[in-house]
Amino acid sequence: MSSTDRRRGTLLLAAALSLLALSAGPASGEGQNKIVYDSFDWSIYPSTHFRVYHYSREAEALTKVVSMAESAYDELSRRLNYQIPKPIPLIFYATHAEFEQNNVILNFIPEGVGAFAEAARNRMVLPIDLPDEQLQKLIQHELTHIFQYEILYGGRLGRALTGGAPTWFIEGMASYYADDEDDKDRIFLRDAVNSDLIPPISRVDIRGYVAYRYGHAVFDFIEAEWGKDAVREFIFEFRSFLGRDISQAVRRTFEIDAEEFDLRFRRYLRRKYLPLLAQKGEASEYGQRFRVAPPGRGSYEIGAAPSPSGDFVATMTAYKDDVDIALLSTKTRRLWKNLTAGRTTKYEYLTAQFLTMGPESGRDLSFAPDGDRIAVFARRERGRQLFIFSARSGGVIERIPVSPDMPLSPAFSPDGGSVVFSGIQGTSRDIFLLDLATRQTRNLTEDPSFDTGPVYSPDGKWIYHSKVINGLRKIVRFPVDDPKKVEQVTWGDGNDEDPSFSPDAKRLYFSSSRNGGIPNVYGQDLATGEIWQFTDVIGAALGPAAYVGDDGQEKIVFSGFQAQRFALYTADAKKPIRQLDEKALPPAPLGPDATAPYAPALEVAVDPEKTEKVPKFKLFLEDAQLYAGVSSDQTFVSTISLSFSDYLGDKRAIFVFDSVAGYSNFRLGLFNLKKRFQWGAQAYDYRQYYWGYNDAGQTVQGKRIVRETGVRAEGIYPLSRYTRLQGNVGYISRSLDVAYWVTNDDLTQGYLYLPRSDDVPTGGTSFSYDAVNYASFGPLSGRRVDAFYQYTPNLSPERDDEPGTLSQDMGIDARLYVPISRRTLFAIRGFGARSDGAAPTVYYFGGLDTLRGYEFRTLIGNRIFYVNTEFRFPLIDVLATGFGINFQGVRGRIFLDVGGAWLADQSFQFYSSESGTLKDGKASYGAGFSVFFLGLPWNFDFARQWDFKNSSDWKFDFYIGWTF
Numbered sequence: 001m002s003s004t005d006r007r008r009g010t011l012l013l014a015a016a017l018s019l020l021a022l023s024a025g026p027a028s029g030e031g032q033n034k035i036v037y038d039s040f041d042w043s044i045y046p047s048t049h050f051r052v053y054h055y056s057r058e059a060e061a062l063t064k065v066v067s068m069a070e071s072a073y074d075e076l077s078r079r080l081n082y083q084i085p086k087p088i089p090l091i092f093y094a095t096h097a098e099f100e101q102n103n104v105i106l107n108f109i110p111e112g113v114g115a116f117a118e119a120a121r122n123r124m125v126l127p128i129d130l131p132d133e134q135l136q137k138l139i140q141h142e143l144t145h146i147f148q149y150e151i152l153y154g155g156r157l158g159r160a161l162t163g164g165a166p167t168w169f170i171e172g173m174a175s176y177y178a179d180d181e182d183d184k185d186r187i188f189l190r191d192a193v194n195s196d197l198i199p200p201i202s203r204v205d206i207r208g209y210v211a212y213r214y215g216h217a218v219f220d221f222i223e224a225e226w227g228k229d230a231v232r233e234f235i236f237e238f239r240s241f242l243g244r245d246i247s248q249a250v251r252r253t254f255e256i257d258a259e260e261f262d263l264r265f266r267r268y269l270r271r272k273y274l275p276l277l278a279q280k281g282e283a284s285e286y287g288q289r290f291r292v293a294p295p296g297r298g299s300y301e302i303g304a305a306p307s308p309s310g311d312f313v314a315t316m317t318a319y320k321d322d323v324d325i326a327l328l329s330t331k332t333r334r335l336w337k338n339l340t341a342g343r344t345t346k347y348e349y350l351t352a353q354f355l356t357m358g359p360e361s362g363r364d365l366s367f368a369p370d371g372d373r374i375a376v377f378a379r380r381e382r383g384r385q386l387f388i389f390s391a392r393s394g395g396v397i398e399r400i401p402v403s404p405d406m407p408l409s410p411a412f413s414p415d416g417g418s419v420v421f422s423g424i425q426g427t428s429r430d431i432f433l434l435d436l437a438t439r440q441t442r443n444l445t446e447d448p449s450f451d452t453g454p455v456y457s458p459d460g461k462w463i464y465h466s467k468v469i470n471g472l473r474k475i476v477r478f479p480v481d482d483p484k485k486v487e488q489v490t491w492g493d494g495n496d497e498d499p500s501f502s503p504d505a506k507r508l509y510f511s512s513s514r515n516g517g518i519p520n521v522y523g524q525d526l527a528t529g530e531i532w533q534f535t536d537v538i539g540a541a542l543g544p545a546a547y548v549g550d551d552g553q554e555k556i557v558f559s560g561f562q563a564q565r566f567a568l569y570t571a572d573a574k575k576p577i578r579q580l581d582e583k584a585l586p587p588a589p590l591g592p593d594a595t596a597p598y599a600p601a602l603e604v605a606v607d608p609e610k611t612e613k614v615p616k617f618k619l620f621l622e623d624a625q626l627y628a629g630v631s632s633d634q635t636f637v638s639t640i641s642l643s644f645s646d647y648l649g650d651k652r653a654i655f656v657f658d659s660v661a662g663y664s665n666f667r668l669g670l671f672n673l674k675k676r677f678q679w680g681a682q683a684y685d686y687r688q689y690y691w692g693y694n695d696a697g698q699t700v701q702g703k704r705i706v707r708e709t710g711v712r713a714e715g716i717y718p719l720s721r722y723t724r725l726q727g728n729v730g731y732i733s734r735s736l737d738v739a740y741w742v743t744n745d746d747l748t749q750g751y752l753y754l755p756r757s758d759d760v761p762t763g764g765t766s767f768s769y770d771a772v773n774y775a776s777f778g779p780l781s782g783r784r785v786d787a788f789y790q791y792t793p794n795l796s797p798e799r800d801d802e803p804g805t806l807s808q809d810m811g812i813d814a815r816l817y818v819p820i821s822r823r824t825l826f827a828i829r830g831f832g833a834r835s836d837g838a839a840p841t842v843y844y845f846g847g848l849d850t851l852r853g854y855e856f857r858t859l860i861g862n863r864i865f866y867v868n869t870e871f872r873f874p875l876i877d878v879l880a881t882g883f884g885i886n887f888q889g890v891r892g893r894i895f896l897d898v899g900g901a902w903l904a905d906q907s908f909q910f911y912s913s914e915s916g917t918l919k920d921g922k923a924s925y926g927a928g929f930s931v932f933f934l935g936l937p938w939n940f941d942f943a944r945q946w947d948f949k950n951s952s953d954w955k956f957d958f959y960i961g962w963t964f
Helices: 015-020 056-080 132-153 157-162 166-179 183-194 208-224 228-241 247-254 257-276
Strands: 040-047 048-057 088-093 117-118 123-127 301-306 312-320 323-327 335-338 365-367 375-379 381-389 396-401 403-413 417-424 428-434 441-444 453-458 461-468 472-477 496-501 509-511 520-525 530-533 540-548 555-562 563-570 620-628 638-645 652-660 663-672 678-692 699-718 723-742 751-768 773-777 778-793 805-819 825-836 843-845 859-861 862-880 885-902 922-933 936-945 955-960
Touching: 040 056, 048 056, 048 123, 056 088, 056 132, 088 132, 088 375, 117 132, 132 157, 132 228, 132 663, 157 620, 166 208, 183 208, 183 257, 183 555, 208 228, 208 257, 228 247, 247 257, 301 365, 301 540, 301 563, 312 335, 312 365, 323 563, 365 403, 381 403, 417 453, 453 496, 461 496, 472 496, 509 540, 509 620, 520 540, 520 555, 563 699, 563 773, 638 936, 652 922, 663 699, 678 859, 699 751, 778 825, 843 862, 843 885, 859 862, 885 936
Parallel strands: 048 088, 088 123, 403 453, 496 540, 859 885
Antiparallel strands: 040 048, 117 123, 301 312, 312 323, 323 335, 365 375, 375 381, 381 396, 403 417, 417 428, 428 441, 453 461, 461 472, 496 509, 509 520, 520 530, 540 555, 555 563, 620 638, 638 652, 652 663, 663 678, 678 699, 699 723, 723 751, 751 778, 773 778, 778 805, 805 825, 825 862, 843 859, 862 885, 885 922, 922 936, 936 955
16 A cells, blocks of 8 residues: 555644644644554664564564565566665554554554555555465565655655556556455456446546556556566656646656547457456345445445344445444345444454455454354454454454454354454464453464354364465364364365355365356365356355255355445355366365475575664654645735654654744644654744633724743653543743733722743643544544643742642533534534633634634633534535636534633523623534645634624635634
């Protein structure tokens, strides 16, 4: 995966935010914690073209990784006729669960991201928990991105971030040079050709997973049409047209226009696949479909686990956008119950192949013999844990942590007392058995080969699963009481996966790509070796499982891919489409050479004496950003941000300079993210203002100035992904106009502003809870609470009536998002703060998204609160101007804001029951909309002040930035 295609900055680390956020201002996705759960003792091994970062517990894999990397470099440098001028940092992790803890990217990394390459210093970051052949291709894929950064961008980060290369070009080229497509990748392109969904590549920016597949096909097409040299010529020609229409590079390279290129590409795909497709059928021709979503709404189902009675099938579904467990009736083939409806913090998401992770092998869920319990793995904190759900009542019955990394494909034993699954121990994927009574786990296979998709035989004596044998996945078995006696069960060409049994235990069902590389459903008689084929689809038929239907006949339910989505289909087990001529060989012990280790093209000898320590504090510029804008009150706002990092991302520095209406601020933060406990320090100079009032409530003497210069040390400890504790100590130099409410000699009362300067220590603590779920437009559901306490002692007691405390502050910010539909919601925020002491803090708000309809920062007090209620809804998805500039995500809102502010000793009455209007309280209502442009929301609001009876004239506000 290329770094230039990732969404920037949506989920930032708590440390970075807390160290650098000196004023309240919500950022998209802030608050949740990316945690480093494990300890990594990094070292560097320098090879000819790489600097390989590794840690001690994966040292045995160093030789393999270095050899694969150098083999990939040798091939790519020859094919591209290009050399990378500097050694390439390659950072590898033993497992994906450890890879997700990396700090090179501060965003959360979903399980669907297999690896990535960074344009900043040409870094490659990847896990190695794959079969060796796939790992070789993964390394070559990411290394292709490094060659792209050098060839296209000259190794310059700024050009890489603004280059504008389409995703299909970047990822398609990497997939082409890595030759990393497999049987399950090709199903998407075959189905697209069959569905006539071939896009005009030169005129459409395709994103997501399909960009890999279409892009790879484009480079295959160029090679087939013009030869391998033309591929390289196109890449180097494209370099001259970065940021412009790719059709110019097409015209220069191939001497045809973009329209002709698209026509030829379409013709190439149709000629390649249509002869094959003419012999195949769609999934719906081989089975009857289960319907999950309401009519007119699409759904996506993968994996099937029939109940013991045959009345229901459990599956993973995304018909509500989130991944849920759905219980389907086999009689009506309709949704019976959603077992996991609604948001939860018990887990982050359910593990589902093709949905939350890439395709692997086996089923993602299993029905227990009691007909109630359903086992599935779900992501929680560091990795996956086993969750047992109730089919009858819904909800979680039990949650069981397991020791192997990245567990997958649970399967109950026939007595329901244990669960067998695949997982990673060390750097290999093995088969494990979990005793549900003792919760003890043991490794049953413990060998270097790649083992997946286990299932018990109905008598409980054998475990069947897929094992990589000579580069292909084949089904093997071993006795539960003697796992070393492994026997091969399926033979021939293609990959055989997803084993399951007929209810009478006489037949083995599985998915196989033995016929043309397309996964289809097969059945094998365990006594005679006869093999039947049940589907012959265009896309894929995966995960077959058998049950007895309400008519007493045996049925096969499978996941079929058709019209660019998976769905469940049920077929008659007595009606195979053909019987194969060959028979399966009897189960036979595996020979010693059956799982011979993969040998890369170059084998490099590693010299441990060359290993180096990681430099303790060596940073480089990783990112630079500039934002500028003007609000409706002519306030000019600008921000310059420079981000520095070491190669691992563990040590970071951020310098931020911003200006608001001529008042300049700077912040310099240094922090260490290497371990779970994060710490750092900052130095800052902060200058802001608020508007002062006289006793008649009129603005006088313009702006009241606030300056604070200081240094601060902070520590952050995440208790979980959702909660954290923070503490800080520091020393500040502060000068400000302190606002007081005073009683004069004539008993009149009014505002008094006294300038004051102090040089004092300070310290505080805070607690945060954030379980907000985000969509592409911002918060969609969940809640968030931030509470803080800050204490500053008074070191000049002779000046004040309160000698012990200069200021004592406490406050809370609570937010609630209630979804109405997938893109419509209610958003509610409540903020309150109080400050006491000899020079209490003056809080100020008004304008922006605090109390709209009021001037910016004109509501002041030592005690403040405000509540915002919004109804948010979509207006326009894309607004095309016709001038090459498009505005995306135009969303509307209707809002009501209520609040109040007052000083210590000042009387405050929010509402007058006599008049039926607000007295000292403030309120406003209105509507607005936001447009996403240049990566930020541009906000337009129309508001009226309101005292619960009368309203003011409309006031218009414009500002750039995230709302709450």
